[in-house]
Amino acid sequence: MSIISSLFALIGRILLSAIFIISGIGKMTDISGTAAYMATAGLPTNLAWPVAIFELVAGLAILLGIFARLAALLLAIFCLLAALMFHNDFADPMQAAHFWKNVGLAGGFFSLFAYGTLAHSFDAWRARRRTVVVEREPGTTPVEPDRRPWSWRWRNRRV
Structure with a gap:
């Protein structure tokens, strides 16, 4: 969008x-x-x-x-x-x-x-938060990302 x-x-x-x-x-x-x-x-x-x-x-x-x-x-x-x-x-x-x-x-x-x-709503924020997952390494199980925006996991997340 x-x-x-x-x-x-x-x-x-x-x-x-x-x-x-x-x-x-x-x-x-x-x-x-x-x-x-x-x-x-x-x-x-x-x-x-x-x-x-x-x-x-x-x-x-x-x-x-x-x-x-x-x-x-x-x-x-x-x-x-x-x-x-x-x-x-x-x-x-x-x-x-x-x-x-x-x-x-x-x-x-x-x-x-x-x-x-x-965008710009609590509902959109909640939907984005639900769909964000991060892969540790290719072929491994996705994990929930660290929710702190300053962490490396947050910056390198996949959407």
């Missing part, structure tokens, strides 16, 4: 996660307003805290790349449900815009689910 591709993948993750991190914090700071808004859609008000926590945690998971594929799938479903439940009044241009915004976000999350986080 090129440096440009990995950089834009990181920028995309930052932008996709920002709205949920900010929204989750906003919901937590005004939980009564969140509960009242959820009640207008016929949802129980006691879901306000779980929704706020979910938005914050899932946004952070996307940002850091920790279980990002699972978080992306859950956020895609969340966006589609939010679009259908809260932004279904197409007579109001703002609600229609919010509907299509959520559909677009869901598309981005489905793409992230399909292709993963690529």
